[in-house]
Amino acid sequence: MVSLLKLAKITEEGVRFLSPHDGSPMLLTPEHSMSLQNSIGSDIMMQLDDVIATTSPDKERIVEAMHRSVRWLDRCIEAHKYPEKQNLFCIIQGGLDLDLRRECVKEMVKRDTPGIAIGGLSGGEEKAKYCAVVRTCTEMLPDMKPRYVMGVGYPEDLVVSVALGADMFDCVWPTRTARFGNAVTSRGTLNLRHASYAADFSPVDEDCDCPCCRSTENGGLGITKAYIHHLTGKETAGAHVLTMHNVYYLLDLMRNARKAIIAGAYPSFVKEFFGKIYNYDKAEYPVWAVDALKTVGVDITEA
């Protein structure tokens, strides 16, 4: 069960909260969660887990949440009606405590789910600690199962996490930030609401081939930064076109990451990626990324 914890109460039975639609009380149990996902028929189903913000000072509660997530995983496996056609992923918990994470990995890997998620991250923890958790988990995980880091979507985080051995991600950020007028580009994130873009008639990202950025001569919409600035926060269609761009950018980033891995050239891909965002000014490179990449033998500061 994801964040918004102030709005919910968690017991061994499940999660209680008020419906955002009509305010009626709801109870989500592992069994009910499975039944809902079985009826939806999703290809991948997520277990119901007990998540505590990694920044929480309540150590005991974090331990409890990890153990409860394992117990709930058992209830989910038990309740899952179609294991032959729907893939249930476990979700590793344990906060920022690496030993707790290791214990959770050990327990969950035993359950042999078709895929494994690393959860509870991306909640405002230090990036270095985030990377340590991802690496600790991926080191112990079996090779032939997909590893899914939940809630991650900043381009830098994706590129580093892939280097650390993660395969899949999900995040609301690229689309949500589009609704707020922020464009994710190969040169960093641009806040197009800023007055400096009001009369900027260039495409959102010069290097981008998405329908929003492509020129009309090449079959695109030829949208300018100025027009997004004009629409953002005022017309839904502004959110639509920028969402197209942001989603395209991230899909393209991951497509290129896959190509680089297959070509055995991921380190140079990472170097170019950071170089472009920070204009090859190595002093600007985030320390956490440099350090995390070094742990897997990639040094983005060397020529």
Added chain:
Amino acid sequence: MNTFRVLKTAVTDVAATTTHQPGATTTAAAARTGVLNLSKGFTLHTPNFLAPTSRGVVPHLSPDNLERNTGVEGVFVALEDFIEKAPQRVPPLYTYPSPLRTFISLPASKFLVLSPRRSPAITCPKANSDANLSILTSVGFRDLPIKDYVSAVMRLEPDIVLSIADVANTVAPPGKNRVQKMLGRTEMWLDEVLKVAGGTGVAVFAPVLPVEKERQRMYLSHLVENVEKLSGLVFTNVEGVDVVPVELEGLVKLGSDVSVGPHQVLEMVGKGVDLFNVSFVGGMTDAGIALHFTFGGDGEGEEGLEMATDMWDVRFATDLSPLEEGCECYTCRVHHKAYIRHCLEAKEMTAWVLLQIHNLKVVERFFGDVRRSIEEGWWEEGRKRFEGRYKREMPVGTGSGPRLRGYQYKSVGGEGRLNEPAYRSLDSDDEGGL
């Protein structure tokens, strides 16, 4: 060269081919079909509609959706949507090197109608002056210098430009002196637009004021004198149509604000209006209401039907049928009522995208049927049937729309919260929650 040809009028049944030359013979106002040819190559069969835009977009439709999933042929764009803090800050649009249609990424297949104000326009507290029109931009009430609008005609290269009407900001009918001023200014502003429009190929539409014929006789004869320079007339109300002198009958007639619905359209079509800015559609879409009226077809004997349905209604929660049986729009081909209701309930923007696509299709089909009825000679019969078949009023929405923006309504003070928060705290009863 912008030309308009009346193909057929419903009453006489005679294919009177007239252009808007002065002295050309035309019949008295009646439903008619026609062809509008604009100098940049657009051809429009009338009666037909314009899609209103907000800040340059047809609400909820990105340019690709507008192109691929609607039959919209022309859009109605207001300059007041682009000028924000002018004259203190030069609007980006004025420094943009290409025409307005490129700024808003309007698909090449659509023509652009430029108006000073949105339609319907929010009433401004300040009166107009000889040099300024009172407008509302997203940063508040401002002045639009008439000369800026006139130079916009040159720079922004619209296909059709609406000249500015000096309409009073009051609810009460204007007094004698005010009417004189209205007519004087409207005439003066029209002359300024005509002066620059001459060489550009833009079609100029002149406003007809919402006052009695006798009171605007002078202004109307000014229009008659300039009929060769004009391509169309603009009406803000149904009654205005009655004042048109016969010499102006050959011009395209545009109803700039159709906010009531199809009954109003039919009434105006019956008086010879050709083009309609369908402002009622956006309000329906925002309210989560799906249109489903039709002018053609049979259905004898039916009466008192609703023209639209509120999709927030819980009875659609598990309804897997399309918004309208047999509709060929993208929404009806691909989605069902339950999904649209779900998106509304979740305040997911897709709900309004899908509704807008469908609603515009219903309007497109409606106008196609109206044209066919005039051509095939069953207009009067069709109109009577429509009036009997459908209620006059659109249903009232029960759900909430997308977030309301300041430039979409006028605050009168003391209203409650316009956009309610979705989440509440589990523990406390207080409304604000977090």
